[in-house]
Amino acid sequence: MGALDEESVDRSESFGERLLGRLLDRARLMPPQLVAPLVAEEVATIGGRDVSILLQDYAQELLVPLPGRNLRVPQPEPVDGSAAGRAFLRAEVIEVAQADGVRMYLPLLDGSDEVGVMVLTLDTVADDHRRLLRRLAGLVADMLVTKGAYTDQFFLARRREPMSVSAEIQWGLLPPLTMSVRQVEVAGILEPAYRAAGDSFDYALNDNILHIAVIDAMGHDLDAAAMATIAIGAYRHARRVFISLAEKYAFMDDAISRQFGPDHFVTAQLMHLNLATGAMELVNAGHPAPLLIRDGRVVAQLESATTLPVGFGGEIPKVREHLLEPGDRVLCYTDGIIEERLCDGQPFGEERLMRCVDRLGVEPMEGARAYLRRLSHVLRSERGGHTSDDATLFMVQWRGGGPDRLAALD
Template sequence: MGSDKEVARQVMGEERVDRSEGFGERLLGLLLDRARLMPPQLIAPLVAEEVARIGGRDVSILLQDYAQEMLVPLAGRKLHVGQPEPMAGSPAGQAFLSGDVVDVPQAHGGVRMYLPLLDGSDQVGVMALTLDVVGDDDRRLVRRLAGLVADMVVTKNAYTDLFFLARRREPMSVSAEIQWSLLPPLTMTVPQVAVAGILEPAYRVAGDSFDYALNGNILHMAVIDAMGHGLDAATMATVAIGAYRHARRVFVSLAEKYAFMDDAISRQFGPDHFVTAQLMHINITTGELELVNAGHPAPLLIRDGRVVRQLDSATTLPVGFGGEEPRIREHLLQPGDRVLCYTDGIIEEHVPGREPFGEERLIRCVNRLGQEPSQGVRADLRRLSHTLKRERGGHTSDDATLFMVEWHGGAADHLAVLD
């Protein structure tokens, strides 16, 4: 005779699936049942209690800081609060950047587990805990627990400053507050395509922003740079992104998106203000790419770790000058190709010696890092951003944004089919 979980009972001639609650369901179900009413400050003690029920201890929740340099411990009752851990060279950083669980055997027994907190495919942070022994059932359960914790952190973040304050490691300007509130998740990964973005300087960014949405088989993307500095630039960027999102949800073509943004900026700010922009569509099934380049440096096409060329397009006037018909250029990607978009703050920063950093230095950095094993789009883009900052002597006097897309193609229908 099989176990209770293997037996399907016959009721009135029909097969009935066993729906009894097991240990794992009870543990995870407790979080699900209480999540709706859970105040943000009580997430930590509840998670610590859940981990204790499976024999775990010393629970830490580590959130990425805004500069993507450190993982910062969240303070909370029953949580183990240690020092911030660097992204580079720490087990927590390895788990965060790779998206995989990292086990570290402890000198006095037990295993310290670092589990990425994944909201979809966007890394929120890391949950760390210690178990005396780690079996397959333990590993499966804590991975699912980490997934629920990530979802709770993201959901509760919408109506508390608790997680924001943990992530902030230095004062943030008002313009940066505005820009960070505009951003979508910094990373998205599905089988056909992955995207990642990063803003510098994280605590003073003003006019740069990016946005994306995956609607059906079309990935919609925009990278913008509003003229000026401080609140003026942040205000203009807010209008540009708002107009882009509205157009994306109403219109279809890139030309209509450009026209809608152009009209919004020119009406709101007049003819002496503008926003440079790159607008793209990528068919994630076929790799067909449409590009409007309105005053930005041309994106770089990276293949097998090296820049093979710029994605040229006939120059279109920046958004806000009023009424120009945008010029659309089409390209075809190959599986594994990456497209790197960047704003002019990357290449116009002056390096020690007073000369502009320049596109050639950027390409050399991309090619040099491309010789190292890839750790995924998010980790590779972060490494590039920090390398560029070091090459510029640590200076980022203007907004400097990087946005990368990696295309694979194929399909994801198998994810909607239960085994």
């Protein structure tokens, strides 16, 4: 029976496998600048033309084209109000009928993090095209991320204005800006994108626990960036060695105080979210309290016991637990949001922030990333477009639901 089964298995190469396999085989030893032209060449084998590869800029305002042979290099497209932007924000394929065919906008997803958009034109589009191109876009995203790890060219394409040294350090420190699995989604925004210094965030999904840290190092420029780097490095080390939030806090506190002395500190929020139950443990070390958003409205500030900022040698903190409901969003933010001075000299304040969240509401099928961008734009407009200090937003949405089917096989 085993021999018959072996003989009955079809191992012939399909058209789609040949296309994707050829791209993989050729890209392996290809320099980064030739990846996008190679994609355009392969797309041409299925009748695609006018191929563009658009990457998100650091301010999350534009989708900017990669240059290269065989590529169409248009002007940057705005994330808001364009077909490319809709594909990017919704993580779905957008098709636009044109006189000479159909213009397709395919999100480039590295896992669940959106890298950019692949754009091409076909004479006609059938389901076979859609299926193959979705898979091709996923492969292209993985290739861009892999090749981008050892070139500056993708970075330079995404950078739309000069970037400070401290901002360079911070962007190199950040994890992907978004992550989404069945039970939870996270998204973060760092402002001002090209002058950030002391703000940062980090997260990791280890088994059933989502680990989260949001920090704000005192000061500006390189001194703040250096503290943030030490704080996040210490947090990651503790996360990979210890278990409790209290131990993470103590480890970070010791690292900052030893390296910078008693006159420097970092405020921090440390969280554990149990994806199975929605239980969220919280240590708040000098940060504004996170907001609990339910059905588009702020229903509570998630308070915790008073804990000194990291670096002051505080006592072991008490951990506060909050229980989330499916669909709840938790918004963390740094004081650069609420301490920004308005035209009349008054601080922006927490009450105004909560009113902005309530006014924003919720749109059907809108993910955390798109929501956070909308909120960021509303807050920036309310502040008169000013961001004089680092201003970070980080959101986690717990969807609830059971674990992935494969988890039961462990």
